[in-house]
Amino acid sequence: MQADELTVKQLGPCAVDSPLMRAAGGWNFDFIGDERRVLMDITTQPRPDCEGLSFEQAGPRRKIFFDPKNVRAAILTAGGLCPGLNDVIRGIVMELHYWYGVEVVYGIRYGYQGLTRDTQWPPRPLTMDEVEDIQAHGGTILGSSRGRRDSGEMIETMQQLGINMLFTIGGDGTSRAAHELACEIEKRSLPIAVVSIPKTIDNDIQFVYRSFGFATAVEVSKGVLTCAHVEAKGAPHGVSIVKLMGRDSGAIAAHATLASGDVNYCLVPELPFPLEGEDGLLAHLRARLPQRNHAVICVAEGAGQHLIGDSGRRDASGNIKYNDIGLFLRDAIAADFKQHSEEVNIKYFDPGYTIRSTAAVSADSIFCSDLADHAVHAAMAGKTDVVIGYWHGVFTNVPMAAVVGRKRRIDPRGKLWRAVLSATGQPGHWGLKA
Amino acid sequence: MQADELTVKQLGPCAVDSPLMRAAGGWNFDFIGDERRVLMDITTQPRPDCEGLSFEQAGPRRKIFFDPKNVRAAILTAGGLCPGLNDVIRGIVMELHYWYGVEVVYGIRYGYQGLTRDTQWPPRPLTMDEVEDIQAHGGTILGSSRGRRDSGEMIETMQQLGINMLFTIGGDGTSRAAHELACEIEKRSLPIAVVSIPKTIDNDIQFVYRSFGFATAVEVSKGVLTCAHVEAKGAPHGVSIVKLMGRDSGAIAAHATLASGDVNYCLVPELPFPLEGEDGLLAHLRARLPQRNHAVICVAEGAGQHLIGDSGRRDASGNIKYNDIGLFLRDAIAADFKQHSEEVNIKYFDPGYTIRSTAAVSADSIFCSDLADHAVHAAMAGKTDVVIGYWHGVFTNVPMAAVVGRKRRIDPRGKLWRAVLSATGQPGHWGLKA
Amino acid sequence: MQADELTVKQLGPCAVDSPLMRAAGGWNFDFIGDERRVLMDITTQPRPDCEGLSFEQAGPRRKIFFDPKNVRAAILTAGGLCPGLNDVIRGIVMELHYWYGVEVVYGIRYGYQGLTRDTQWPPRPLTMDEVEDIQAHGGTILGSSRGRRDSGEMIETMQQLGINMLFTIGGDGTSRAAHELACEIEKRSLPIAVVSIPKTIDNDIQFVYRSFGFATAVEVSKGVLTCAHVEAKGAPHGVSIVKLMGRDSGAIAAHATLASGDVNYCLVPELPFPLEGEDGLLAHLRARLPQRNHAVICVAEGAGQHLIGDSGRRDASGNIKYNDIGLFLRDAIAADFKQHSEEVNIKYFDPGYTIRSTAAVSADSIFCSDLADHAVHAAMAGKTDVVIGYWHGVFTNVPMAAVVGRKRRIDPRGKLWRAVLSATGQPGHWGLKA
């Protein structure tokens, strides 16, 4: 990566005094200058591939691009549900209103669908009253959807509504579409800022150290693992299989495993485990059950693709639809024990939708309001085609192009996986290259 | 039913003074005499089929059958998990110890399997220390299993261990087996009491007004329905289907529907709903979604058998294995909307194991300790072949034969179903005979 | 008590067909006739003082007094908060709307204050939309207040608004005021029904077998007791004191003690415990701590009045303001240990407001909607000066005069207290007459 790939685009020069300069009774805040940057490698001996690389620090600018009284903002949520969506929506409306005095904020319904020409779902004005209590509820008051729409068509809708500031909250697909939209806007030289708040319950976005909803997902998952443990111990040779989210990264599975303390096998996409053979999961289970009577398996949905292959189908966001590794494991274990004439009682848990739709825990809730805060400051300063990142505890403005399509994964040599191995006692060499 | 069918069997005369007479510093309690009976119909104008019928009130007797110092008790849990099992186990151990001074209590492992001749799982002595905190955990510390075992063989095991008091905690199958066991014991004229605490998360046992674990099941189910509502509202034309327990009775589905307030269709075994046709569920959904954008369906696992039939298989307890009505509905709705070229986004929730394995809420926890208390008093008084019932707020001793095989069901003309109709707004005539 | 004291007043003859007769597509429900009554003593050998006594069963009548299209209903909540208030409000609005088609329902603000002549808080119309989600929140959307108001003045306000049906939700003071109001209405021969839903978090209303909010209060209290246990064990000679609600009855303290399993001393108003002396609480604590290192005390706010006396003050509802037994115990224990030169670390918990203001658990929530349902049926049938009772699992219509001023208390010889003694191991003779 080159340093200039981390340079944030700007709609134009910042000539307006920020209202924060005189906010709250003569008080002013720590403004951040564009030149303030956070190192990619924060140690005294940076890795060669990080040398010279840094992120623009996010936060309020003393001079801003938009005159607040001319701003007409819009917010949309796209992709799957994730705890905290309403917190982000609420935060954006509140920050725009409270610090900048922006009064016109549209909620776009059902993701990009709400920006199409003949949408059935017209935008919904978002007032302070309307967003006041929404953070107590899971999901998104705007609705969400998958799939892209034509950038030109969406720009026309925005122009009809007079929108000059768009906040998109969504995952990789959403950011990709937002990036295309921003590029098309740039091509047309329109003064419309596009700022993305990255959403991934899997916590696997590159340059986003932590993503909102993840803490909540782990908390709920831990509760399910406790139930799975109870079920496994409740029957002779009881085996519980819990499938958790994680298409490309087992971050939720690994963290839930640590939080729970009850998992015996944590299976993640990053480390393909052997199923058959002397060293395979089945043989391990057959050895374990006569001694310990039970086993709990926590499997990320993207794990074991070497065993089952993908389904060849894609969802509307373009994500590959995987075959269900949880059901596959259930059947494989049942068949194996039957073949060896041993009793086994398998319980399968698939709590995905319950995890996604829960209201955010406090840590996520606060993090969401921070993200919203920084997104608003970025937009007001005329930054565009930008994602709000979080790097070593500092919020950053990162060009969308630098984030899109890059996934963060569990490092099998790092402390997270080391902790998983000691928590589960599972074989440490599984999935490693010989 | 004849009055004598409600007469409880007795191992022999009660000649021992109850330790409760001098318990707790000279104090004694309200003893209950065997002649104290609770009316089956508690109104001034009893229904003809209840006339003359009453239940023996449970509780401590002044004179008891067993000399506490000779008692060797055993407890077993059988069938599926249910919130509160550990509470009942703990309660029995504590009451035996505290009020009667019984010191020997065995925990039989994995249901009736633990009473077979060559069981891999020998009984585990249950001390006060061991049961002290178990109520904080779901499941059963003893493990459970399905299926019957030979009564003679189990009696031999009990005799080897010197057990003269057996508490079984389980559902209809367990009670049936306990009844057989008690009959065989009677045939052999052995002084062994068999007392059953009825377990049915579905709350469908006849003469058991309320069963333990039900309040917890409804509480957890309500949480899942909230998530289902969030998911349904989160996508265009979102439909959430939540399958809840309830093979023969929709009690959990109905109560969770009332507690939630978010359900639009509550489908139960007692009222077969139409799927196709002008008045069918599919037509209703197709009319609803364009207007309300979302729908939540709560379906009991035993509902819709007229549509899918059973699988022809039975589990180890002898229960019919139903085809999955939830998956069936999911596919039927998807196909129907596809055929009508309308968008629909279906989310399916199957939280059964999570509901079963949760620790009991306080109300259930207290109810469990009450059940345990009355089971211990019944056993000490030499009652046998008996189930602890709960009738209009009073604990009762009911002969097993009167309970086994009888199910309680939702009355479509009663207040529960009336409340469901007003909560959902679903068609009130569904499932009624014309 | 005489049988006619349990006869319910009626505004006039019921000449209107209930809409439930043709509700829900030709279907009709189990109507209840006024002659249907529930026995006060439900056993085969009733106690002499219950002989001949019974309660009118509540529920929908085939013929009703009010023509639904002329009904203008009002709801008010008074006294302290209690989990479930919003559930009752919602239930009343929904049942009036759904089954009877009543469209005008006023929410009276801040209890009887909202019916005074020059109230600052005008009534708020309650629509279905407004009450849709209120059960998810604790407290009351109407606000509450203590204190009585002039009946005549309130009647005038009601007449100005055209209100002919008033639902009051409140405790003993509220019911007393409602009774006075109903009497004044009767005196003036006005066709206004007054129906009360009894509220007492302490669960101590006579003829009300179970009161709403109690299950929730116990659940929250149990959580606090768990914390108290942790704190007590966390310090050398740790003592935790938890004060729970219960002015006249220790029902919450006793049930929370059972649900928790962690309490060593449960102190209730019904059984005055000795503090000083060889057999007193202090001596017991001094003996216990060197052995067990910790102790948890759960004390009802009305306990120990023989030790501290009341404060001589009354709150706006006329309730005696007690001195704080929790603080008294804290200081007494600290002084005693200091005097004996022994270490003690006391932690004091006073969670009252947190308990009151929590949203209802499912069991309470459903119970509230049942209460609302029966209150609506009673009012529509022209019953007045009436409280909705709950007797052995059946909802009843009880004249207010029969309920007001009568408190239910823990029976020291009954099963609840017996269970508390075995759960705590505390001296069983405390508080008993020699």
Place this chain on the structure above:
Amino acid sequence: MQADELTVKQLGPCAVDSPLMRAAGGWNFDFIGDERRVLMDITTQPRPDCEGLSFEQAGPRRKIFFDPKNVRAAILTAGGLCPGLNDVIRGIVMELHYWYGVEVVYGIRYGYQGLTRDTQWPPRPLTMDEVEDIQAHGGTILGSSRGRRDSGEMIETMQQLGINMLFTIGGDGTSRAAHELACEIEKRSLPIAVVSIPKTIDNDIQFVYRSFGFATAVEVSKGVLTCAHVEAKGAPHGVSIVKLMGRDSGAIAAHATLASGDVNYCLVPELPFPLEGEDGLLAHLRARLPQRNHAVICVAEGAGQHLIGDSGRRDASGNIKYNDIGLFLRDAIAADFKQHSEEVNIKYFDPGYTIRSTAAVSADSIFCSDLADHAVHAAMAGKTDVVIGYWHGVFTNVPMAAVVGRKRRIDPRGKLWRAVLSATGQPGHWGLKA
């Protein structure tokens, strides 16, 4: 601060191969070298006072000081309770066992009291079995206490037990005592490592970016604030005051305010608010209540010391005992409204012990196991007089002397306080120097 103040002490050279080099089936992990350091200021333009300053990165070393088979470790917890203590204890035992094969771990009872000569509480061996499930419970299985003990005496006790590795988990006072102990050990040239895991529920330790238990404290506090909001809205002119922990820093109050969204005034030690006068809290309340009917005040225990002064007393840890700002505010507001003849209904919440004694949420739980992991690696590598820090997401080894006595505080110009102002709408100039 000088760079060498951040240099960590070492018991001696590291000559033993770490077992992690051959752990888990031939696999080895990312070892960290002592030269790897994290910058204090992680931006491209460091602040002058951070120039040249960095922290040693914590983690496993390839070569270690102790031969695992000779290690006898001990763990103690001191000071007030904090969510996560049991997680840390469990983590230390597990990491010592799993990665290094250390089998002897003592649990010291009740803090430093357990290391005194004639302690009543002998140490308790900690096995894997004993710590298996302790993380599910709040508090500390070891007990805790306040106050220092003589270093020499404690060293003798350790020597008698053969302890050569001490983990202390505690706050500023505990670290100070651990530092003295380590200095005394150094003076005596003993090969005993002393490693401290910093505990402060207030999250106010310098160089410790985030402290364990904080996320849990905020989560529980948020729940109490919700109740406070309900109570405030439930009465005419309702005011709820919630006192939260925070002697020197309002971090919990500020974060809970953000998480809740229901707070109108957040009062913290860092910003002394005016009480009286036109711009004071009382005048603000009097203006607010007639309009909004309610107010929620969240106050850190250390706030308002300019108004009430300290009590002049100190607890056993040497912390100043503050007068109770919550009670002071309650009385001041009541008096002020009385004087102005306006109604006010105040509810006071003091949930401190409930917050401290709750089991850790998942995020804290995982963080605790990370802290334990790094503490174990530090101790095995012979590092001593060291605290495990957390800096911009990286675990660090920090000399105790650099941490003790330094507190982190809310920056009134930073993003946290900015967010509090927009969440509450309270005056932004309160507490600022003119």
